[in-house]
Amino acid sequence: MIFKKSSLEDYFQNSRIALINARDNKRIYPLISTYNLTAEKLESDLTVLDKLVAADKEKTEAHGAQLLARNNLVTLLEEAHPVYMEHANFAKLICRTNTARLAHMMLLTPREKNVNGWLRQTDTFYTNMFLDTELIASLEASSITADKLNANYEKVKGVSTALVKYQEAIGEAQAATARRNKLMEEFDFIMTEFIFICRMALKKEPQLLEILKISVLSAGYVRQKTKEAKPVDTSILKSKGPAIKKSVKKSIEAMSPAEEVESPAAVGTATQEEENTETVAQETGQKVAETESV
Numbered sequence: 001m002i003f004k005k006s007s008l009e010d011y012f013q014n015s016r017i018a019l020i021n022a023r024d025n026k027r028i029y030p031l032i033s034t035y036n037l038t039a040e041k042l043e044s045d046l047t048v049l050d051k052l053v054a055a056d057k058e059k060t061e062a063h064g065a066q067l068l069a070r071n072n073l074v075t076l077l078e079e080a081h082p083v084y085m086e087h088a089n090f091a092k093l094i095c096r097t098n099t100a101r102l103a104h105m106m107l108l109t110p111r112e113k114n115v116n117g118w119l120r121q122t123d124t125f126y127t128n129m130f131l132d133t134e135l136i137a138s139l140e141a142s143s144i145t146a147d148k149l150n151a152n153y154e155k156v157k158g159v160s161t162a163l164v165k166y167q168e169a170i171g172e173a174q175a176a177t178a179r180r181n182k183l184m185e186e187f188d189f190i191m192t193e194f195i196f197i198c199r200m201a202l203k204k205e206p207q208l209l210e211i212l213k214i215s216v217l218s219a220g221y222v223r224q225k226t227k228e229a230k231p232v233d234t235s236i237l238k239s240k241g242p243a244i245k246k247s248v249k250k251s252i253e254a255m256s257p258a259e260e261v262e263s264p265a266a267v268g269t270a271t272q273e274e275e276n277t278e279t280v281a282q283e284t285g286q287k288v289a290e291t292e293s294v
Helices: 008-024 029-033 039-094 099-104 115-129 133-141 146-201 206-212 219-223 242-253 264-293
Strands: none
Touching: 008 029, 008 039, 008 146, 008 206, 029 146, 039 115, 039 133, 039 146, 115 146, 133 146, 146 206
């Protein structure tokens, strides 16, 4: 959305003020009309706004109807379920030795937690129970009369009807939201173009933008430039300070024994020792030769 606002109603109101003032203001209209923002175009934009406001109202009403339908469904379900469970438990007790009768009334399966499953179980229970006259007689002995059974069965049917209405309300709310969103997208495009053209047409008189509820950019903001990135400090790469020495030392210590590197001093010492050894061996050889000749 274009304008700063605290609600959708503010957006609609600011847009209406902007379009009407652009059409009626004698200083603004001559400037923007050269950019094809004619009176006919502005009237067309106001018509789109009217459709958007009406669509938003329909969307709000549809969601309200959905909420009411849901509350009605929950209320009826909360009334019918406890009584149904009482009837089902008494029927289980009476037919506890006859699994066929229990299965016939769907009393062997766990109670469904979703509404559709619950309706399927309750409808099967009451429909098949009314066919079992022996069970009806046994329930009447426990003060559960046929009138009570019929009364709660009507509540179950009421839940079924309420579920259908709730699902219809969901569909209508979704359709109303889709219509509103489509018009909102179209109108947002219109207002984005409108504000862009107004800024261009009124750049020499920016104070007129306030009449159109369009914020005026401050001079400081306009002059603001992107700060240049600081150059990368490469001096550390040339440094022979403690940080570099520690880094080299850690790298050498991390090497495996096969990868260890001898220092130049160590290499020089080893070479000198080898030369000394060869010299001693030569002198010893000469002395041995002289002894043998004697």
